[in-house]
Amino acid sequence: MRLAGAGGFINISQAAKKVVFVGSFMAGEQRKFVREVEHRTFAGAHAQAAGKPVLYVTERCVFRLGANGLELIEVAPGVDVEHDIIAQMEFRPAIADPVATMEAAIFADAPMGLRERLTSKPLADRFAYDAEQSTLFIDFERLSIRTPADVEAVRREVESRVAPLGKKVYAIVNYDHFHLDPHVEDDWAQMVYDLVEGFYLNVTRYTTSGFLRAKLGPALAARGVAPHIYETVEEARAHLRD
Numbered sequence: 166m167r168l169a170g171a172g173g174f175i176n177i178s179q180a181a182k183k184v185v186f187v188g189s190f191m192a193g194e195q196r197k198f199v200r201e202v203e204h205r206t207f208a209g210a211h212a213q214a215a216g217k218p219v220l221y222v223t224e225r226c227v228f229r230l231g232a233n234g235l236e237l238i239e240v241a242p243g244v245d246v247e248h249d250i251i252a253q254m255e256f257r258p259a260i261a262d263p264v265a266t267m268e269a270a271i272f273a274d275a276p277m278g279l280r281e282r283l284t285s286k287p288l289a290d291r292f293a294y295d296a297e298q299s300t301l302f303i304d305f306e307r308l309s310i311r312t313p314a315d316v317e318a319v320r321r322e323v324e325s326r327v328a329p330l331g332k333k334v335y336a337i338v339n340y341d342h343f344h345l346d347p348h349v350e351d352d353w354a355q356m357v358y359d360l361v362e363g364f365y366l367n368v369t370r371y372t373t374s375g376f377l378r379a380k381l382g383p384a385l386a387a388r389g390v391a392p393h394i395y396e397t398v399e400e401a402r403a404h405l406r407d
Contacts, residue, residue, distance in 0.1 A: 171204075171206040174207075175207070178206075182218075183219070184212065184217065184219045184220070185221075189223060190224060196255060198235075198253075198255060209230050209234070218230075221235065225240065225249060226244065226267075227240075228258060231259055234258065237258050237259070237260045238265060239264065239266065239267050240265075242267065242272065278309065286306075289322065291304040292304075294334070298335070299334045300334060300337060301323075301334050301335070301336045301337075302336075303339065306342055306343065308343055308344070310345045311349070313349060316352045316356050323360050324360075333364055334365065335367055335368070336365050336369075337401050338370040338401075340370055340371065340372035341374070343377060345380075345381065351384070353384070354384045354385055354388040355388055357385060357388065358388040358389060361390055367407070368391075369395060370395065371397055381394060
C-alpha cells in the first residue's frame with residue numbers, strides 16, 4: 166500500500182503570505198467541494214486567524230476564504246450559480262453581493278496579451294506634472310489602446326490632472342512602443358485634438374519607431390493636430406516652446 170504524503174506543502178503554505186489554490190471545479194464526475202475529508206494538510210481557520218488571504222480558483226468560479234468559510238466571489242460568463250456551482254457542492258458557501266463576472270478574455274481563443282498586462286505600467290502612474298515648468302509629462306511607452314473605452318480612460322486622466330490647475334500647460338508625450346488598434350485611430354486622434362484645444366499651450370511627441378511616426382502623424386494631421394513626432398525626448402523638449 167502506498168500513501169501519497171503532503172511533502173513540503175504544509176511548510177510552504179503556512180509560511181506563504183498569500184495562498185492561491187488552482188484546479189478544476191470537479192474531478193470528472195466527482196465533487197471536490199465536500200463536507201469532510203480524510204486528511205487535512207491546510208487549516209483554513211489558522212490562515213483566517215493569521216489574516217492570510219486565501220483564494221480558490223477554478224474554471225467556473227472563484228472563492229475566497231472568509232470568516233465563516235468559503236465565499237463565492239466570481240463566476241465565469243454564462244455560469245448559473247445555483248445549477249452549475251451550488252448544486253455541485255456538498256455545502257452552501259457564502260455568496261458575495263454582488264458576485265463578479267470573470268473576464269471573458271480568459272475563455273476566448275484569442276491571445277490575452279499577458280505580457281503587456283504584466284509589464285504595463287498603470288495608467289495613473291504614466292503622468293507627472295512639473296509645476297515650475299508648467300509641463301505635463303505623459304509616458305505612453307508600451308501602452309496598448311484597443312477600445313474606445315481605453316481612449317476615454319486617457320482623456321479622463323488628462324482632464325482630471327489639468328482641469329483643476331485652471332490654466333493650460335505644456336505637454337511632452339512618450340510614444341515608444343505604443344500600440345494603437347486601427348479601428349480606434351480616429352477616436353484617438355479626436356481625443357488628442359480635444360485635449361490640445363482645451364488643455365495644452367503646446368505639445369510635443371517622440372518615439373524611436375519610424376513606423377509609428379508614419380502611422381500616427383497622418384491620423385493627427387487629419388484632425389488638425391501638428392503631426393510631427395520627434396525621435397528623441399531631447400528633441401521634444403527643445404521644440405516644446407516653439
